[in-house]
Ligand SMILES: [Fe+2]
């Protein structure tokens with residue numbers, strides 16, 4: 001093995017371990033979030049019971065089954081990431097988004113598939129991260145998932161999603177004691193929406209370290225807004241959105257590895 | 271429960287997959303023959319029903335106008351020239367259709383909304399609507415009183431039809447009987463909704479004080495045309511034998527978010543000029559009774575809360591009865607108490623209800639029948655507010671598997687039962703009844719007045 005290959009391998013290896021760990025944690029925490037959501041609000045119960053005339057017992061049986069299977073899968077892949085289980089998690093997460101569209105009943109529910117893209121992208125990004133030869137695929141799956149999530153949230157913000165207005169007004173009041181009026185919240189949302197869309201596009205065409213730092217920060221703040229708005233009881237809503245800030249972290253790790261790799265080989269290339 | 275889940279999970283997932291591929295409406299296919307007469311004729315009340323109303327209807331053809339309402343305080347049996355008043359429809363347009371609407375066979379529809387004002391209080395108005403030269407039957411409605419006589423409203427919500435499921439013949443053949451027998455049961459569609467509409471009509475005919483039907487929202491699964499069309503078709507049954515219509519007071523729920531909702535329920539502007547497409551407003555039911563409609567599907571902490579606080583400050587001292595209704599519950603009887611939406615509604619609205627001592631709150635969305643204990647500061651308090659609900663106009667009712675929640679303990683309760691409420695605003699008390707699907711009285715209670723209103727105020731004279 002040449003020096004060059006050896007250093008490259010070691011860089012990829014170090015990076016992959018960090019990325020794999022972050023993604024394993026992401027998928028597991030996300031599964032806990034889905035479990036909590038399924039056990040309290042439910043994904044399937046109304047869809048089956050109200051829309052499709054299943055008995056309530058049948059509908060809740062499916063809901064419970066789904067919740068426990070997702071939780072078990074999340075824990076299993078944290079202990080040992082098996083590709084087949086990760087595919088299953090991704091499919092079940094996607095299915096929950098699809099059911100949200102079918103069931104409706106909350107603002108912009110028909111946008112659930114792009115809005116939750118980071119959720120079902122995270123396990124897929126992990127599958128590719130497990131194979132050193134497919135790191136680039138892992139990077140692109142994470143990028144696409146994150147891009148869709150940020151872009152969709154950006155458009156929702158531009159259209160003044162009512163819950164976003166309430167996050168701003170109540171969180172502002174809880175954290176600073178400031179009374180923010182609706183029109184001010186809407187102006188703020190317009191700016192936020194625009195920034196989200198710019199970030200979503202930037203990571204596709206012009207990935208830049210500071211953008212990833214911003215997305216980690218902003219993904220965390222927006223996920224945590226559920227708690228700053230309504231209190232710690234909303235932790236499930238926060239957990240389910242962990243990928244909003246861990247996927248930019250994954251991209252940052254990949255990006256830094258890439259930069260390090262380039263700077264090491266820059267003198268050799270000259 | 272978990273054992274059962276395990277036994278059936280495979281078959282359920284199989285069935286879900288099939289349903290995802292083959293859902294289709296089992297409601298009867300609409301005759302494709304073009305209908306020309308105005309249909310779905312309805313009276314909508316907003317803020318000042320003693321002198322103002324909106325008349326809305328649907329046509330199933332694209333013929334041009336004109337679209338008119340002819341009205342008078344005496345019947346002319348459709349003789350257009352005899353009616354004293356005539357108003358052109360203010361808002362007309364094509365109802366938005368999506369691919370599923372066409373697949374389900376609902377015909378293209380057109381909405382028409384006309385606003386009539388300067389009406390006399392507590393007076394019968396006879397009217398016909400005319401579209402493209404075709405006139406409807408003559409109907410009448412009675413405006414709200416502006417004095418202190420007792421009035422009643424019918425209040426109910428969640429009229430979504432039940433399961434819409436029809437397997438394609440191929441799947442039906444493939445599906446083993448044992449799975450069908452285990453997982454499927456009789457599909458009732460919108461029979462329960464139709465039955466509840468009969469109950470409403472009966473109450474309306476029996477109780478002469480009933481002046482309006484207030485809907486706490488979730489009219490259908492969506493506000494797309496295939497769902498609203500059938501809701502409006504079923505709604506047409508709520509008419510007294512002498513063609514008296516029961517005016518509707520409209521609110522918006524979490525399944526009513528599509529554009530079709532605003533197209534079919536146009537409320538115009540408020541007295542102070544605010545657009546009512548926000549679906550929050552106060553209806554003066556009489557000199558001493560106000561009904562506040564709130565909207566849980568828009569921001570609840572922004573302008574709406576500012577408006578609510580201002581409105582309650584203004585009317586609480588003047589009205590003996592202030593009742594509030596909206597869709598998503600602050601005190602859900604079966605849904606997750608700590609759910610995000612319910613917590614948000616509770617935090618935003620309840621402190622104002624308690625500050626201004628509203629007399630009763632009606633909530634929807636949960637698909638059970640409930641009455642809470644009087645609640646103040648998050649606990650049982652005799653001086654608190656009673657919340658009723660929670661959606662029983664035909665949507666399948668959830669079983670109450672956990673009846674230990676503190677706020678539905680006796681005399682409160684939560685049960686699984688289709689229902690509608692009658693709220694009677696009397697001088698001495700607020701009398702509330704819950705009526706079941708067979709017309710039986712399920713609940714009956716009274717609330718004493720809180721406001722010290724000594725003399726009846728002068729009649730509200732907002733002229734539009
Ligand atoms: Fe609802």
Ligand SMILES: [Fe+2]
Pocket residue numbers: 428430488525635636637661665
């Ligand atoms: Fe509902």
